[in-house]
Amino acid sequence: MSEPVRSTPGSLPLSRLAEPLLRRLSELLDRAAPGKGWRDLAQRAGSRGRVRLSPLDLEQCSLKVLEPEGSPSWSLLKLLGDRGCTVVELVEFLQALEHTEALQCLSHSGIKIVVQPDSQAVLSGQVVKLCCWATGHPFVHYQWFKQEKEVPHGNSPELVLNPVNVNDSGFYICRVNSESSFVFSRWARLEVCDLQGTSHGSLIGLPENKLRICIQPQPQNLTVGDALVLECGAVGNPIPHYQWFRNGFPLANGSKNVYMVTYADVEHQGTYWCHVFNDREDQDSKKIEVIIEDLSDLQKPDLQEQSNHRPVGLLYYAGHGYENYGNSFMVPIDAPNPYRSANCLCVQNILKLMQEKETGLNVFLLDMCRKRNEYDDTILILDALKVTANIVFGYATCQGAEAFEIQQSGLANGIFMKFLKDRLLEDKKITVLLDEVAEDMGKCHLTKGKQALEIRSSLSEKRALTDPIQQTASSAESLARNLQWAKAHELPESMYLEFKCGVQIQLGFAAEFSNVMIIYTRIVKKPPEIVVCRAYVTDFALDLDVDPKEANKGTPEETGSYLVSKDLPKHCLYTRLSSLQKLREHLIFTVCLHYEYPGIEDTMDERKEVNVGKPLIAKLGLHHGFKNNNCVQTCCMANNPFHNQIESSPVAAKYYVPSHCQPNSCPGTYHPNRICSDSIRQPETCSCNGTSRVLPSRHEVLNYSPPVEKSNVPVETTDDTVELEFLLSDNLRFSEQQ
Structure with missing residues (x-):
């Protein structure tokens, strides 16, 4: 606990406190625990030579309980105020009683910050001034902090850094104290741009706080596998924000002053620039070219080169499904009850679309039930598929059977995915990998006789999920899909x-x-x-x-x-x-x-x-893509983002992010590691015929206890200081009370 603050001639009299605050203090003292009530306060106050309380004074306070609205504590506080007791003295008495509620009640009164410090970006060597002005009776004191540490000599309304250097970068906050309370300013972020001895050039003589780019991105000549690092630095007040562009399209993860790709591929080459903006103005950096050469292509025969440059089609689906007359159907989460093929997505139609793209390998991993839908007697007449090789189907279960899942604490994985993800990154032929997954599933006693992996393949080459994927460099279609994915993960800002x-x-x-x-x-x-x-x-x-x-x-x-x-x-x-x-x-x-x-x-x-x-996927306006809800139409919508189920959306011709918006994307998926436990109870029959409810589960639920481990979940990630503010403010309050 801190040392008591001694009274001074300028201390605020207790009688000057606002009546609602006195009422609140009275309530807390009236119902306080033994040792913290009004009598204990009177005893502490009476021990002071300047504030004397007689037995008659205490009796008069006690008799207030006989009045309908009477309060002994209210009477005592008024009496202390009339006899010159100050707020600082009252704080000392309450500290001695360890009455934390009453102390907290006093800690937020009387101070108002009228000028808040601004976040800003400046050049190394400049003079920086952070300002915090507050009012309070009779006067206030200031203490600046950088992160959680006090700034030496930072006890005035203006914190001056002259000259500022890169080590001064960070978050600053000011604590304003009066005699009995304190408040914190908002956080201010200071970015210091170091030009490393180069001339400031055109920045000299600029108006104060003007937005200007001081570090321009540089052209890059790289080979596949190199790291791509582009930097853009700017100064200004308010603090600048950044958005990187490639070939006219905003980059999903390009909202920092440095844009980085740890493993560059040919698809990353193109024309780059950075749009810098704040609330008042905006500016574009110079446009630079990034060239990425694939040296491995020089050593490959033409036939192999053509083969490697053919794209791969991969569909993973986890959800409810069924199979009628040899056709597999994926059921959307908002399908009617009962649902039929017209309400669902046909797997065979998706394969046809993949073939039209001349994909070199098509893999379908379907974690769904394959029981017959008794409410659907439709026999679809589908267009004939091309006779092409390198098609692999991995069904979670056999025809006519259910697929099961494990659930614990609300977290679920299909049995198929549970074993598949353990081998997903193994550099093996895809059919060999799936065979081993099938063997793993066969060793699990939970699903013996209930679920078995079925593999169908026309693989004619040694293809693996770890094969490198070669895409057409910076194609408009690829950029549009990437931007859709990024938009589907944008959250509102706090x-x-x-x-x-x-x-x-x-x-x-x-x-x-x-x-x-x-x-x-x-x-x-x-x-x-x-x-x-x-x-x-x-x-x-x-x-x-x-x-x-x-x-x-x-x-x-x-x-x-x-x-x-x-x-x-x-x-x-x-x-x-x-x-x-x-x-x-x-x-x-x-x-x-x-x-x-x-x-x-x-x-x-x-x-x-x-x-x-x-927010999130609502940005894509998926409902605009649904007109006639039938299998053929919904399956034939190209370039759709997938998330647990296939959804259709129109592909916009052009995407533009306004200069005042900063994309906040946080793409990610959840991949928990789980193990099969002998303590899992046996699964029961899964009801997958669509008759039980509108949104039937695809799997039977199994309970077990997996080990605790980390997940990669999309969460809010912005450049603001909200969470840091609460974290550091709490620490500063705690440190002040020590």
Whole structure:
């Protein structure tokens, strides 16, 4: 605990505290535990020579309990204020009583920051000034921090770094103290650009805070396998943001000042430049050429070269399915009940599209049931497939049988995928690899006699999943697909909501899948006169699958979300939104705030409407691609992003990111490692005929206990300082109390 702060002539009198704050303190003292109540406070105060309390004074305070609205603590505080007790002295008394609630109540009063420090990017050698101005009675003190460390001599409203150097880069914050309270400024990020002795050139004489590019990207001549590193540096206030472009298309992971590809291939060559912008202006870097040469092609015969340059088609599907008359069908999650072939995607039609692309290898890994659909008697007459080699089907189960999955703590894998992923990266012929997966599955006692891997192959060459994939360099079609994938993983940025009552709420977002988003709310500032405060989200579009009973929960697991729970901030309320692919308009919802004042029975509430645009896969507008919901049409939509099921969407002719937007993509997939355990119970029959419910499960659920391990889950990753702010602010508050 810190040493008590001694009273000074300028200390704030206790009588000057606002009445709601005094009421709140009175309530806390009236219902305090033994040793922390108003009598104990009176005893501490009476031990001071300047503040004397007689037995009659204490009796008068005690008699207040006989009055309808009477409070002994209120009477004592008023009495202490009349006799000259200061806020600093009251803090000392409460510290001695270890009354933390009352101390916290006092710690947020009386200070208002009127000028916040700005984030900025500057050149090494310049003079940098960070400003934080605050008001408070009777006066305030300042202390600057860099990260969690105090800045030496940083105890004035202006922190001057003269001259600034690269070691000064980082996050800065200012703590403002009055006699009895403290608040923190917002975080300011300082980026220092070092030109390493080169001339500043055209930067000399520029107006202060002007946005200018000081480091230009340089042309690159590389070979396949080299690392591609492009750098662009800029100065300005507000701090600049970056977006890299290649051949006119924004790059999904190009929102930093350095763009890097660890293993460059021929598809990465092209014309690059960087768009730099802030809230006031924008500027483009010079355009440079990146050339990547494949030296291995010089040593290959023509026939082999042609073969290696033929693309590979790979389809992995995990979900509900069935097989009628030799045709396999994948069932969308929003298919009607009962569903028929017109509502589903036909695997054979997808193979036909792959053949039209003249793919060198087509692999289908289908983790689904293959029972007959009794409600579908349609016999499809499909166009004849080309007679081509190198087609491999890996079915999770035999014709007419179910496929099963394992589930524990809400995390599920099909039995097929459980064993397949253990061998997925082995450099073996694809049929050999699948044979070994089949043998692994055959050793699992859980599925003996119930599920067996079936392999169909017309492989005429030694092909493996580890073969290098050669694509047409920077083709418009490839770029469009990549951009679609990036857009399907863009999250809304965290935001703060200010309510009229003075409460501030953080609204954050995380992705579980490209069509499943978690919204979390956290109260980050609450006036001391408010005793109860709760915020929750509601009023979601009917397109989404949101169960009100599972919304605004204290843990992610209560909402049904397990994959990202360990990556989310704590002490929030969580809501899980699924089926984002159905969202037709912007995602608009309401944040409701309920709060109470002491002595008032009625609960107050405020509401704010929030529009976060179209998050994740909703950006692609998939619903626009569905007209007649039949197998042939939905299968023939080209260039579709896949995520657990095939979905169709129109391919836009041009993509453009406005200068004021910074793409925030976080692509990723979940690949847990699991082992087969003898403790798993035997599976039961899986109901896969579509009669049990609208969205039937594809597998029977098995329980087991896998080892704990890391996952690669798409979560919110931005350049803002929200999470760092809370982390460092908490540490600074803690360190100040030591």
